[in-house]
Amino acid sequence: MTDTPRTADALIDELTLEEQVSLLSGQDFWSVNPIPRLGIGTLRVTDGPNGARGGGGLIGGVSAAAFPVGIALGATWDPELAEEIGAALADEVKSKSAHVSLAPTVNIQRSVTNGRNFECYSEDPELTAQLGAAYVRGLQGKGIAATMKHYAGNESEIERTTMSSDISERAMREIYLRPFEAAVKEAGIWALMSAYNKLNGTYASENPWLLDEVLRGDWGYDGIVMSDWFGSHSTAETVKAGLDLEMPGPTRDRGEKLVAAVQAGEVSAEVVRTRALAVLRLMERVGLLEGEHPFEEVADDRPETRALIRRAGAAGTVMLKNDGLLPLSLPKGQIAVIGPNAKAARIMGGGSAQLNPHYSVSPWQGLAERLGESALTFAPGCTNHRWEPIWQGPLKAEFFEGTELSGEPVHSEEMASAEAFWVPPVANGKVNPTRFSARLTGSFTPEETGPYRFGIHATGPARMLVDGKVVADAMSDFTRGRTFFEEGSDEVVGEVNLEAGRSYEVTAEFAASEGKMLTFSALRAGIGQPLGDDAIAEAARIAGEAETALVFVGRSGEWDTEGSDLEDIRLPGRQDELVAAVCAANPRTVVVLQTGGPVEMPWLGEAAAVLQAWYPGQEAGNAIADVLFGDAEPGGRLPQTFPLRIEDNPTWTNDPTVYPGVDGHVRYQEGVFTGHRHYDAKGIAPLFPFGFGLSYASFALSGLSVTAAEDGAEARLTVENTSGRAGSTVVQLYVGAEAPPVERPARELKTFAKVALEPGERRELVLPLPARAFAYFDETAGDWHVAPGRYTVLAGTSAADLPLTATLELADARLPR
Template sequence: MTETELEDLVDAMTLEEQVSILSGEDFWSVPAVPRLGVGKLRVTDGPNGARGGGSLIGGVKSASFPVGIALGATWSVALVGEIGAALADEVKSKGAHMLLAPTVNIHRSVTNGRNFECYSEDPILTAELASAYVTGLQGQWIAATIKHFAGNESEIERTTISSEIDERSLREIYLVAFERAVKVAGTWGVMSSYNKLNGTYTSEHNWLLTTVLRNEWGYDGIVMSDWFGSHSTAETVNAGLDLEMPGRTRDRGDKLVAAVREGTVKAPTVRERALNMLRLMDRTGALTDTRPFAERADDRPEHRSLIRRAGAEAAVLLKNNNVLPLTGAGKIAVIGPNARIAQIMGGGSAQLNAHYRVSPWEGLVAALGEAQLTHAPGCTNHRFEPLLKGQFKVEYFANETLSGEPAHVGEQEDAQAFWIGEVAEGKVDPLQFSARLTGSYTAKESGEHRVGVHSAGFAKVYVDGRLVADAWTNWTKGRTFFEEGCDEVVGVVVLEAGRSYEITIEFATKDFATLGLAAFAVGIGFPLGDKAIAEAARVAAEAEIAIVFIGRNGEWDTEGSDLSGIVLPGRQNELVAAVAGANPRTIVVLQTGGPVEMPWLDDVAAVLQAWYPGQEAGNAIADVLTGAAEPGGRLPQTFPVKWTDNPTNSQDVEVYPGLDGKVRYEEGVFVGYRHYDKHGIAPLFPFGYGLSYTSFALSDLAVDDGQFEADGSVTVSVTLANTGERPGVCVVQLYVTDDIASLDRPHKELKAFAKASLKPGESRRLDLRLDARAFAFYSTSARHWLVEAGDFTLRVGTSSADLPLSAKVSRSTTLMLPV
């Protein structure tokens, strides 16, 4: 429709009809307006897939793509654009019109539980990749929803905490990706964050949503709340929040109609919000979409191939003492807690029910054959006891006391549930019910077992009628289920191998803080001890090469919970030390959502960071290990030697994790590698770092600064040559330094990059273009971007710590740029 036709349509709507499309009808849709033929808009969670309208557990199967930090590690604008286009297909399979992605918050700390979902610590790398993702997605008429706007760099008290960020840091670091997505990619959706920004909830932040987003950047899409992230009626509507999610409405509907009648919200403001919604519906086809809702589990071969390729391109080779790629290797010991378990994604709203999961063991078996592989787990790395699986009968009660006859009886296949929205086919109130699950567990080992339960609600676990784990009597809020759940409560019970035990789980809902959900998970584990580590060392000693698969999983790297540090959980460091002591040709494969400390680094032959690369994890990792694919990744986040080196390390807890409802971004613009440069801290591995299976050389730096004085633009050219014997990829990075600035600026800042694939002996001339913003800082006094007169140094290389080529450009006047 034309804009005029959309305006005619919104004017044909009654006030009540306009208001109706400003809040969700249910968890995943906006209501239709049948009288005027306006269809229903449907959304689905992302960003590493399209889950559809189901729960976080189970549901229709979906393709699982590499997580955000893995895409950040690719440094490939083209690849991320390709993934965006593929995700549009996935969204269409789920009957939706809008993907709640990408996530572009900055890696401020190394312990943010959601770092895995975000691209990078650097705003330019994040902005380039986010724009490609949005363009790829919307090129197929599926709306992007860039999130979380803004200042959501921690999961601690995230729904209430105030991120205290000065305007310069906001403009130069935290808003850059959003700005680029609006001005360059033309995103159709923005999601406000849960937190407050400088004391005001972002969902009702007029400066953020109207002054900056709409007036300065010219945004014409919609702003939606995060789920349950809006807290008012007039304040959110007047500030610029178009859509309250999810439904049913809490603060709109009749309340908003009344606010218009009372004059606290003007009718033209509601019309503007509704017009924004209609424009979005028109862009995505939802406006005229009358098809019956259906979700499909489309397992596309081309997406399988893309995910596998992207996983390899994300893998970062951190160390290699001539053991990789594996060529002509004899017996290989495959060791570690992540060897036979496919760790493909992080936790929280990004998780989905993948079509399949390929473990590293399975990937190596497919590549090398099982005959030359041996295995030992060595230790565990779970945060919660391993999920209890099996058939469970579920009795639902329309009360919170498990009393009377069940309102509904069902079945489920494991001891976990995530109830949100409709429960028990609508026969109980989803916020006020109880449930009893009964099933059985057959022990595989004799001895002491650990029974764990964590729940958003009250829960008890009985084994043969004996209460073993009680998360009911003294329930205390913890860091699970988006901060609505308790920490895991663990009980101990002695079991006999081969014997079957009756398991009973009782659950009841409780009042929620922010998110209206009910959930629990129950696990039973048999601890591994010294013998398991000794056995792993023995297996390693008998092999020519040992590969240790360690790291974390989606229980640790998850929405709703920050990490307590970056030491590997459990006894994994002990395991690596024991294996490396038994076999000097030890390769470590890490799967984490961010940095870890590596006390064993000097003792191992190679380290590969594989992140969470999606459903093809094992195949992608095997491709890199065997040399079928190049390790194409470079670090999107600095790896510090220890946690205390990172930018949020401070004696003041208000800086991190926060105090009295505030978290103060005291480091300002000195986040990521800027922090390490400023304080002279040598990282374990620098930003942008990664090795190849070949070698490269940079030469012949040339600078065209003919327009620098006039408009601030500069073009930098450099020759990249593959000087090795294999094809490979290299990421060439360009950093800018303001030699003498009127305020404290970072020592250097990434402003352009290019990724190139070259054959042996091939060379290529690369052009890196800089606009005036690449040289500017934001002046809070002038309220403009400023390029000051003076000298700027341009540095080119392959990481923030390896920049062998440099040149200078100069200008004699100050250039003022609009916001």
């Protein structure tokens, strides 16, 4: 430890070339090499964005607080809340002895089927930009680096590690780069993560236009760019293009290879110094130039964090329909609690965002806490899982050298369930991480006699056996599919009739294989019981006998997950049938949806009320109950348009080059006409428009005026709570050019304000509209152009409800990049 603070600029030239190079790649999966000689500590990162995961893999580890997912935070339309959540997450990162959060995710929701939409904020660049910048300020205000991702053009999970997103510069500047630009210019972000995909034919991790010309040149960025995990593909090219840090370690493309490249003249020593200085600057910002910090992960379950998560869950819940049934009063009769998501706590999506929560509250638990279980009846009605429910332990896992499951095991351990994500070192380093095999053994005792389904998928050959007989075989013909980030097989399922009360020996066997792109091994095995017509009939029966029916349907992190796009936006399984049957049995039916994006709703006309609760974090059931009974406002507004049918969404076309892509290229044909801009341009009425959401209070907007200002314009209007109940609304301002020189959307969201008012309260809002709010990116001139002419400013509460308008004449202006 030194007595006085040191700086990166003062230290950089004390490092040898080899030491500088050592800073440019990870030392292991989650950390960067220290330099003990100079008292430079180990930089540690942890996955986000809805928490700070403990442990070395995606499963298990030290528990952590689970916050609402990205789209739920997007639905709050509340940058102040996003900043508050960022600050709370900084404390979570510190509890895991990390210095960098791999968050937030700000890719644009280009389609309705992207498996990672749940992790992103919105279809709209301005909403995403304001929320993302606020989140970054919250994290970095407490000394934790944010890592905004994925830079850029990662809007699909199909062949995402190799696909080229072919996007015009105008669309990049106006849509896909806007959140990153705001993070750099308005929040001073310290780290970005490059995307896996190529952009216009060049990998994002070695794209000079992205990393050098735009990021550092146009925006003046002084932070680092790290690769996504295993997303670096070269030595000289990535270093020269502007990729500072290759992750994870140990290095594949740098180290001795980079030293040799410098010695051979392929990379200049000055470029290496620049990259190392960027990493040192990050270390300085998070306090690592003063020596090694002790590593200790703790489960820091704070009451104030619980309260924040509960409040944020309600703030993002969107009320899509209410025929007067909500908020509920204390029931006089029974409440029927129905659906596959009623007793399951759907708190987060899947992939690298998932974590081991301190706890999770299901809707059933939240309602039981409020009303007592005696007031509730339950029926699942149907299932909605993508994979069979996880086989629960205790299980014994034995590991073998080689892939043949032969010889004596070299390591054994206990597992709580048949779900594993193995990153090096595997089995305490006793096996080669790409050339080992494992056997999981345990038992299963069914409660009922009948057919049971056994399912398995893995990143290498795998199978399940019951009493020594193979029932699900993904081993004899292993084929990669849509699981485990496209490294794993699709689930293989077999069905067996079992007797109630009898214990069966169950075995899962696995052999590791070389990854296509990523280096890890994973397995998931499950056992489930099919549900049929009788289950839907039982749900309808209890609904008919109840005062009110609450139906909890949707998806889960099995569907909304990194590594796999959705195939459609219908509710999985027989959930639509279930909702229709319950609505027919009881007109007082509330449907609570939990999904990571839009769904079709063929039963919408029959339901009395519909809430979209997303994946709101560990307090899910409590937050939902708060909204149902009116303790909290349904504060959310849609951050993504809900189309009537999948065919209406912006990427639906008969041309597969537009989506999902052909021959390694996906063409962003719609250009700047994303999200609500698309529905306006095509004249398509959505099921629910962007920005839509109902309140328990009512509001009126009036008096919109717009005047020119030194940098753009200033809008004024009045919002009034016209009800007898306190509540909140989101005032949204859109701008449209009347006679633009290029094709532009009819209207674009440019600013917004979430406003909470007491009964009868009026408030005047003053909303700035900078010059960029009126500009388009001129690809020919290479700058932002405010074309001379008349502009219309529209104010309202959704993209389809803009009752107030005002016009403004602006002179010709050119704005820098």
